[in-house]
Amino acid sequence: MKNSFDEKILEEANDWLNANQKVVLATVIQTWGSSPRQVGSRMIVNETGDFSGSVSGGCVESAVVRECIGLIKDNKPCKKIEFKVSNESAWEVGLACGGEIAVYLEQIN
Amino acid sequence: MKHSQLKEIIKKKASKIEFAIVTNLENGLSEIYEPGKSLSKEFVIHKEQIDNFFKLKKNGVIENTEIFIETYIRPIKVIIVGAVHIAQYLVDFAKSLNFEISIIDPRGYFASEQRFPDMKIINKWPDEAFKEIETNENSALIALTHDPKIDDPALQHAINKKFYYIGALGSKKTHENRCQRLKEAGFNSDQINSIHGPIGIKLGGRSAPEIALSIIAQLVSETYKK
Structure with missing residues (x-):
């Protein structure tokens, strides 16, 4: 049996919007291999880079925050981004666990 | 959006x-x-x-x-019998884990609103209380009073309705007596063995929040086993 999987991120997004913040919702839509968070995991980001929730185990959140701020600046409705396994020798964002994830970003307005 | x-x-x-x-x-x-x-x-x-x-x-x-x-999907329904100290911590854990809790306790002094703010407590005996709660095999029962008058009818209801998780607080001796009573009431050994007693995973803790943690850990584990 599956427990209903709910971390109350949408409720928090609503609070942020009611406080006149701009909010981008990031959702894990696909995973391959051993990714840390399951499909449907969420985080929200505002225009100043505050964020809540998670789409990985802390591996790619900083990049997601950057992308979300970019989406707000460019005033785009949505975007899909993918993260692959990180290269240990390079300073790049990636998933140390060896998995891959696709994250969907959408502005709420 | x-x-x-x-x-x-x-x-x-x-x-x-x-x-x-x-x-x-x-x-x-x-x-x-x-x-x-x-x-x-x-x-x-x-x-x-x-x-x-x-x-x-x-x-x-x-x-x-x-x-x-x-x-x-709907949150899983968890019925707690006994508005006791451990139940107060279970309510906190259940909130972050998105379980839907109902508490039954016929004893008014336990079921006060001050002890359980924003929580609906059914201040009735289990047989009456279960008429107000729709339950099925996706429901769970946590019996905490270790008073046979209150726990036993709730356990019988949970067994009959095939709850996926049934746990009852009490020592090994208390649980043996409980099993004996259920046997005399006509329940078979499979039904009786479906009760987790003594309740909770072996954590070693003694305080109310520690016991609540061991119970909720067992509940989560059984939820994903099914």
């Missing part, structure tokens, strides 16, 4: 309606879908797959499309 749609999703979640959010990842259009209800032109061609995801309580992208589905 529009803010108005987000508000509608939150409202549906709060009213415990099962639904799905369907999103076109290419153009950002999304809508709320409830089984049996119609879909807009944008999504209606995917209805069969959407219903299939819904049936399997699955989240994901429909193969060879850019359509993402997220299903929302």
Whole structure:
């Protein structure tokens, strides 16, 4: 049996919007291999880079925050981004666990 | 997504309606879908797959499309018998784990609102109280009074309704006596063995929050075993 999987991120997004913040919702839509968070995991980001929730185990959140701020600046409705396994020798964002994830970003307005 | 749609999703979640959010990842259009209800032109061609995801309580992208589905299911119902100290901590854990708690306790002095703010406590004996709660094999029971007068009728109800998790607080000796009483009441050994007693995983803790943690850990573990 599956427990209903709910971390109350949408409720928090609503609070942020009611406080006149701009909010981008990031959702894990696909995973391959051993990714840390399951499909449907969420985080929200505002225009100043505050964020809540998670789409990985802390591996790619900083990049997601950057992308979300970019989406707000460019005033785009949505975007899909993918993260692959990180290269240990390079300073790049990636998933140390060896998995891959696709994250969907959408502005709420 | 529009803010108005987000508000509608939150409202549906709060009213415990099962639904799905369907999103076109290419153009950002999304809508709320409830089984049996119609879909807009944008999504209606995917209805069969959407219903299939819904049936399997699955989240994901429909193969060879850019359509993402997220299903929302009802929280699991957990009935606690005994508005005791441990129950206060169970309520806290259950909130973050998204279990839907009901507390039954016929003893008014335990079931006060001050002890359980914002929590509906059914101040009745279990036989009466269960008339107000719809339960089935996806429900769970945590019996905490270790008073046979209160716990036993609740345990019998849970066994008869085939709850997926039944746990009862009390020492090994208390549990042996409980099993004996259930045997005399006509329950078979499979039914009696379905009760987790003494309740909780072996954590070694003694305080009320520690016992609550061991109970909720067992509940989560049994939820995913099923």
